[in-house]
Every structure is written in structure tokens, then in C-alpha cells.
Amino acid sequence: MADMTASAPSDDVDPTLEPDVFSRACASRGVLQDATSRWGLLALVALREGELRFSALRRRVDGVSERMLSSTLQSLERDGFVVREVLQAIPPRVEYSLTELGADVAERLDGLIDLVEGRLPDVEKAREAYDAR
């Protein structure tokens, strides 16, 4: 616990308290969950390839329902990871892209994906050994 009297509180975040995802009350835990949710993670990484329309994003994130993708994108937009842009056209087009912060997050998620995909044979061997016990 930091010293609460060390400085005056700011408008938004008390600078004397460090964010800590291990504390259940810390808002950072919810942000981490938005970024690593089943569909949030895949949507962020899919957008690394460039801006996408909703329907294209839904095809890329194989298996997501329209409703789940929509609610996932709303969370990511609210967190400042994704920008939703309505383009003037007939019919209007809606495109999603990463913010600078979203791109940073997505880069790290992509590194994790590379690792998991690359080491999948090791995981499958471990699972076989575990299931045979």
C-alpha cells in the first residue's frame, strides 16, 4: 500500500497507488480481461493486418457470433484499443482499426500466439502424457 498522503489526488487516478492486476479491486484486471478475452484477443490481433469492416473481421475471427463480436468491439473501443469509423458511403461503411495503444497490446498478444502455435506439438505431447497417467 502506497502512502495515501504523499501527494494531492489528481482528477482521474490516484498517482500514489500503482495499478496491480493481482489485486481484485484494481481496474487494470478488467482491462487485461478485455484484451485477453476469447474474442477480444483474436479481434485485436486480426486488426494488426489493417482496418477491417465488421463482416470481414467476423470472417477472420472464425466462430464468433455477430452479437459477441459486436459486444467485444464495444469493450475494445471503450478501452481505447480500437477505433470505430463510419465512412460516408451508400450504404454507410463501418470500419474498425487499432489505436496506437491497441497496436501495442496486439503486438504482445501476437507474440504469445506465435509461441503457443509454435510449441503446440510440445503441448500435445504433455497432454498425452498427462491423460495416460
Add this chain to the structure above:
Amino acid sequence: MADMTASAPSDDVDPTLEPDVFSRACASRGVLQDATSRWGLLALVALREGELRFSALRRRVDGVSERMLSSTLQSLERDGFVVREVLQAIPPRVEYSLTELGADVAERLDGLIDLVEGRLPDVEKAREAYDAR
């Protein structure tokens, strides 16, 4: 889709098919979900500090129930990320530690946590702006 005829199938994984988390049928997606689940992620990163007994791990992963932590650790052990060791003592002690692969995964997760914790003020500003629209 890779050429299925290029080489003979191996015992465990068809080497002509690259793992792809964007494909709903690929096992890598489930592995990624184990590593990034609400409690799996925190347990993996908590174990970066060294081996921990169940009770100590539960205290560190603030908010997790005994049952959820137990089931989370079983998944992580089955995937080959975590080792569960029963130490001869009275009463017997059970300790959890990371495998080499688990340590690689946890390192990347920790990088993501650093980013999320460090940029929390930006996320909170984005949320305020979104909610005020």
C-alpha cells in the same frame, strides 16, 4: 490450406498443417485460452517469482476460489506449463512451479501485464470519453 500429400503423416501432428488460432478447429486456440483465462494468466505470472504452495498461490491470485484455482492448475499442468510436485513431509506438501515452456508463456503474459498496468490512465481516459458520448 497446406498440401496434404506433401509428406507422410506423423504419429501426433500433421506437419503439413500449421497451427492457427484463427481457425476454430485448431487445438492451439484452446491452449491459448488456457494460458489467457482469467485465473490461468494470473497463476502463470505469479509462479514466475518461484514455486508456490497451493495456499500461497491462492493468496497471490486475489479473488480466486479454491475450486477454480484447482481446476485452472490442472489445465495448466495438462498443457505442460506447470509442474505439480508432492513433497515428502508430514503433512505432505504440494508445490507448483513453471516448466520451461510455462516460463516462456508467463514471460510474455507479464509483458502484457506491464503494458496494461502502465497504460491504465490512458484506458481510463478513453473510457470516460466513451461514456460521455
